[in-house]
Amino acid sequence: MINAENSVLRFGYAVSLYEEVSGVTMSQLDALALFFPGLIVRERTDSEKTDAEFNEHDCVIEASAVNGKLYTGNDGKVRQLTGRLYGTAKGNREKERKNAELIRRRMTRDLCSDEQRTVQLKEHIQMLLSRLNDVQRERFEDVLLEYIVFLAAGRAEMSAYEKDAEAFPMDDEVFDGVVWNAAYQLARWNEEGTAAAYLWLLLGSLLRNEAGRLVRLYDSSFLQVYGQRGGETDLLSRLEYLFSPQEFEYTYDGDDLGRRFPGIEWFCDRCGDHLNEQEGFDDHLPVWKCTRCGYPNKLDYSAVFDSREQLRDGEPADKQKMAEALRKRRQKD
Numbered sequence: 001m002i003n004a005e006n007s008v009l010r011f012g013y014a015v016s017l018y019e020e021v022s023g024v025t026m027s028q029l030d031a032l033a034l035f036f037p038g039l040i041v042r043e044r045t046d047s048e049k050t051d052a053e054f055n056e057h058d059c060v061i062e063a064s065a066v067n068g069k070l071y072t073g074n075d076g077k078v079r080q081l082t083g084r085l086y087g088t089a090k091g092n093r094e095k096e097r098k099n100a101e102l103i104r105r106r107m108t109r110d111l112c113s114d115e116q117r118t119v120q121l122k123e124h125i126q127m128l129l130s131r132l133n134d135v136q137r138e139r140f141e142d143v144l145l146e147y148i149v150f151l152a153a154g155r156a157e158m159s160a161y162e163k164d165a166e167a168f169p170m171d172d173e174v175f176d177g178v179v180w181n182a183a184y185q186l187a188r189w190n191e192e193g194t195a196a197a198y199l200w201l202l203l204g205s206l207l208r209n210e211a212g213r214l215v216r217l218y219d220s221s222f223l224q225v226y227g228q229r230g231g232e233t234d235l236l237s238r239l240e241y242l243f244s245p246q247e248f249e250y251t252y253d254g255d256d257l258g259r260r261f262p263g264i265e266w267f268c269d270r271c272g273d274h275l276n277e278q279e280g281f282d283d284h285l286p287v288w289k290c291t292r293c294g295y296p297n298k299l300d301y302s303a304v305f306d307s308r309e310q311l312r313d314g315e316p317a318d319k320q321k322m323a324e325a326l327r328k329r330r331q332k333d
Ligand SMILES: [Zn+2]
Pocket: 268, 269, 270, 271, 272, 273, 290, 291, 292, 293, 294, 295
């Protein structure tokens, strides 16, 4: 099933894996609407056979549904546009190439500005996969694994020229991030992991280099990497911290002062689950056993990191400065 041509990350191919296993075949418009509801295609309320159109203002494709299927119509432009998102259409139709790029950017921005939307998308994919029966589900996990291995192996054999010559080239860093996240999630061998794995492949193949923003912002399970603490996430603050850590001051303006670690979000060191949301979680405990995977996570300052880089370098956040920020915050009340 997988040949050399398909070892390239393409949205159309990622979709065909689902089609093959489920037995459902879809038009390009229908697939975009099915996997990313409301994000790329907006359904018109009429049920007339009106050609689909690209709405430049909102950067979405508007289409009418006829007998439950979206109607592309005779407008070659929308066909060219979806073809570009799919990775099938080539040629020199500059306007449609540009519009595809605009859709990618707008969609990435939407997904980066609202973690909830991304989590909902993952749940949506999980819901779609839950329609598969046990045999199909197992088969789907197999084809995903096969695809991931072919993607990685195929990429390793591509020359820099071949990578750049793709219609929408992807940087190695982005490609590797997407495929790694998919692999990591698939290796959990459960429904949520399979859904997350498939979503990474769908998003990576569709958004191309724009997916780099998602890779940087989210961990493989689409949770934001570490809690955002007030005042520290803007670029200037981060630069300040980077270049003069001794002068950097934490500030805190949250309202959850009843907690031992106000403003800190905890994630399981093993499975990445958001511990704050687990039932019964209390940050006054010295250790919290993850209710999803059972891993005992230490809850103390030595496990609080300001950034992924600090986590990697094993440099926890400054306990004194954090305590000082909380003291100032408490005084304000
Ligand atoms: Zn866990």
